[in-house]
Amino acid sequence: MAETDxxxxxxxxxxxxxxTGITGMDEITGGGLPRGRPTLVCGGAGCGKTxxxxxxxxxxxxxxxxxxxxxxxxxxxxxLAKNVASMGFDLADLEKQKLLALDFVYIERHEIEETGEYDxxxxxxxxxxxxxxxxxxxxxxDTVEALFAGFPNELILRSELRRLFRWLKDKGVTTLITxxxxxxxLTRHGIEExxxxxxxxxDHRVVDQIATRRLRFIKYRGSVHGTDEYPFLIDESGFSIxxxxxxxxxxxVTSERVSTGIPRLDGMLGGQGYYRGSSLLISGTAGSGKTxxxxxxxxxxxxxxxxxxxxxxxxxxxxxxxxxxxxxxxLEPWVKQGLLKFHAARSxxxxxxxxxxxxxxxxxxxxxxxxxxxxxxNLSIVASLNEVKSVLMRLVDFFKNRQxxxxxxxxxxxxxxxxxxxxxxxxxDTWLLLLSVESSGERNRVFHLLKSRGMAHSNQMRExxxxxxxxxxxxxxxxxxxxxxxxxxxQQKAQEKGAALATQEELERRxxxxxxxxxxxxxxxxxxQAEISAEEEELQALQDKSKLQQKTAGEERERLALARxxxxxxxxxxx
Amino acid sequence: MPKEKDYELRLYVAGMTPKCLAAFTNLKKICxxxxxxxYSIQVIDLLENPKLAQGDQILAxxxxxxxxxxxxxxxxxxxxxxxxxxVGLDLRERI
Numbered sequence: 001m002a003e004t005d006x007x008x009x010x011x012x013x014x015x016x017x018x019x020t021g022i023t024g025m026d027e028i029t030g031g032g033l034p035r036g037r038p039t040l041v042c043g044g045a046g047c048g049k050t051x052x053x054x055x056x057x058x059x060x061x062x063x064x065x066x067x068x069x070x071x072x073x074x075x076x077x078x079x080l081a082k083n084v085a086s087m088g089f090d091l092a093d094l095e096k097q098k099l100l101a102l103d104f105v106y107i108e109r110h111e112i113e114e115t116g117e118y119d120x121x122x123x124x125x126x127x128x129x130x131x132x133x134x135x136x137x138x139x140x141x142d143t144v145e146a147l148f149a150g151f152p153n154e155l156i157l158r159s160e161l162r163r164l165f166r167w168l169k170d171k172g173v174t175t176l177i178t179x180x181x182x183x184x185x186l187t188r189h190g191i192e193e194x195x196x197x198x199x200x201x202x203d204h205r206v207v208d209q210i211a212t213r214r215l216r217f218i219k220y221r222g223s224v225h226g227t228d229e230y231p232f233l234i235d236e237s238g239f240s241i242x243x244x245x246x247x248x249x250x251x252x253v254t255s256e257r258v259s260t261g262i263p264r265l266d267g268m269l270g271g272q273g274y275y276r277g278s279s280l281l282i283s284g285t286a287g288s289g290k291t292x293x294x295x296x297x298x299x300x301x302x303x304x305x306x307x308x309x310x311x312x313x314x315x316x317x318x319x320x321x322x323x324x325x326x327x328x329x330x331l332e333p334w335v336k337q338g339l340l341k342f343h344a345a346r347s348x349x350x351x352x353x354x355x356x357x358x359x360x361x362x363x364x365x366x367x368x369x370x371x372x373x374x375x376x377x378n379l380s381i382v383a384s385l386n387e388v389k390s391v392l393m394r395l396v397d398f399f400k401n402r403q404x405x406x407x408x409x410x411x412x413x414x415x416x417x418x419x420x421x422x423x424x425x426x427x428x429d430t431w432l433l434l435l436s437v438e439s440s441g442e443r444n445r446v447f448h449l450l451k452s453r454g455m456a457h458s459n460q461m462r463e464x465x466x467x468x469x470x471x472x473x474x475x476x477x478x479x480x481x482x483x484x485x486x487x488x489x490x491q492q493k494a495q496e497k498g499a500a501l502a503t504q505e506e507l508e509r510r511x512x513x514x515x516x517x518x519x520x521x522x523x524x525x526x527x528x529q530a531e532i533s534a535e536e537e538e539l540q541a542l543q544d545k546s547k548l549q550q551k552t553a554g555e556e557r558e559r560l561a562l563a564r565x566x567x568x569x570x571x572x573x574x575x
Numbered sequence: 576m577p578k579e580k581d582y583e584l585r586l587y588v589a590g591m592t593p594k595c596l597a598a599f600t601n602l603k604k605i606c607x608x609x610x611x612x613x614y615s616i617q618v619i620d621l622l623e624n625p626k627l628a629q630g631d632q633i634l635a636x637x638x639x640x641x642x643x644x645x646x647x648x649x650x651x652x653x654x655x656x657x658x659x660x661x662v663g664l665d666l667r668e669r670i
Binding site: 103105106107112113114115116117118119120121122123125126128129147150151 | 587589594597598601621622625626628629632633634635636637638648649650651652653654655656659660662663
């Protein structure tokens with residue numbers, strides 16, 4: 001209990017924030033601008049100060065029910081209303097609803113003559129009246145520095161400005177003060193010294209003929225805030241600021257697996273495909289089939305009934321659809337069903353930040369489950385590699401946070417095959433490499449799975465075959481002679497088939513030889529046995545003969561004895 | 576006669592501050608001296624009528640506005656510098 005009390009106390013003591021409602025702004029400031037305090041917005045001409053402050057007031061009124069006062073020193077109420085009407089802000093209507101008070105302060109130096117002492121109580125009264133008339137919580141002074149043109153007595157002016165900001169703080173209104181950037185100073189007349197709570201710098205830079213808008217919080221007292229330069233975009237829906245990197249790497253992950261659309265590839269990815277919300281990279285040399293593979297991913301996503309956003313930097317929608325038809329993949333029905341959305345734009349159309357902002361916007365509007373960027377390599381035309389890398393990092397974070405699968409294709413050049421030109425491979429969860437291998441007078445596509453985080457995956461090379469029926473992954477021929485693909489693979493197959501046939505024949509020949517040998521041997525055995533039995537018969541005959549002879553000889557002796565009157569055999573013993 | 580009241584002046588003040596009182600006294604004096612019978616002064620206290628500040632684009636207090644004759648002129652301050660007030664009211668040539 002004591003602990004929670006302590007925390008409550010701490011959060012009470014922390015700075016209260018006033019949400020701006022501007023896309024991205026509240027994220028980088030941890031909730032908005034300091035509530036009840038003035039914030040200075042400075043920047044050069046045309047960098048969007050007025051628009052930012054107008055959006056702050058309008059969003060406050062519309063989204064948060066906090067009425068606001070917009071005191072303009074430069075543009076009349078009509079001009080302001082016209083300028084922001086294109087963004088869908090109806091100032092007249094808000095004024096009618098008592099959610100907004102516009103006050104145009106007109107200062108014409110040569111109409112004013114100074115005689116003696118004065119103060120700016122009139123400004124206070126006007127502002128106070130405007131605040132009271134709508135019960136304003138938000139105030140914009142755009143740009144208060146115009147006062148310096150109207151009142152020559154800087155001493156009075158400076159002390160009055162100091163009093164004004166104090167007074168606004170006491171009123172507890174959240175104030176935005178704009179100021180034109182001076183040389184070497186944040187504002188031309190150094191009003192930053194009166195606004196000590198938060199200073200926001202807007203910048204509009206042109207690098208290599210491409211303009212990029214950025215903003216940075218120079219100061220934000222009493223609060224943690226992103227100190228980087230954040231690119232921002234002004235379009236028909238107002239400001240959008242892109243956090244450069246997510247402050248934390250804590251996006252939720254899912255273990256749901258989704259199919260790539262190519263069964264063999266799913267098989268290589270542990271049999272189930274890739275993880276939903278992961279980042280995939282297909283890199284490969286020119287013409288190695290990156291777009292075709294990407295189109296399969298898109299097709300598979302649409303088949304599951306998910307939305308897929310296809311950002312094409314090289315080909316138009318119709319071209320991709322036509323080309324994919326030639327490999328038996330019809331994407332058009334998905335486009336018609338609203339599941340597949342193409343956004344084709346040359347990378348040089350606008351700066352990198354604008355691309356990033358555009359992608360954010362498209363993703364927010366379309367809510368896809370899969371985003372394909374084909375190819376990211378082209379982005380390096382408009383920015384340095386480091387910038388591209390940081391943008392891609394932000395994109396990966398952005399999509400991962402939303403559990404959107406992102407597929408990049410990347411063109412590599414032979415010689416640096418395993419190094420992506422942009423050095424983004426470390427950001428990727430799954431990396432597929434397509435190579436074009438030249439052998440025996442032809443080029444064949446070879447497919448590798450270089451990495452795939454968090455799953456058992458195949459380390460085998462596959463031949464990547466694109467036919468008019470689609471993509472197929474085929475085992476390459478591995479043999480003592482190396483890896484064979486294409487015609488060489490077929491040739492090798494034929495050779496092996498021939499060799500197998502030859503072996504078969506040899507085998508049969510050997511078998512026949514053996515059979516013959518066996519037959520001969522058996523014949524020999526039979527002959528020998530016959531010989532033996534013949535000898536046995538002879539032996540028997542001899543034995544019989546000898547027995548007969550003995551018998552005949554005995555009988556003959558007896559007859560002879562009888563004939564010689566010999567004793568009977570009984571007395572013979574006694575002789 | 577309309578010509579007599581051809582100077583229509585408005586003095587914007589915010590409460591009875593010393594500066595505002597001084598301005599009113601100074602104005603009265605200058606007008607009596609230079610525009611006797613040809614002027615009208617309307618004093619507007621913005622504390623009572625804050626809405627009126629917008630119409631004449633009042634920021635500084637006190638501010639004297641010459642509504643007539645045209646063109647509209649504004650003089651800010653407590654009107655202590657008589658010469659400047661006269662220049663501002665086009666009663667004296669700018670030097």
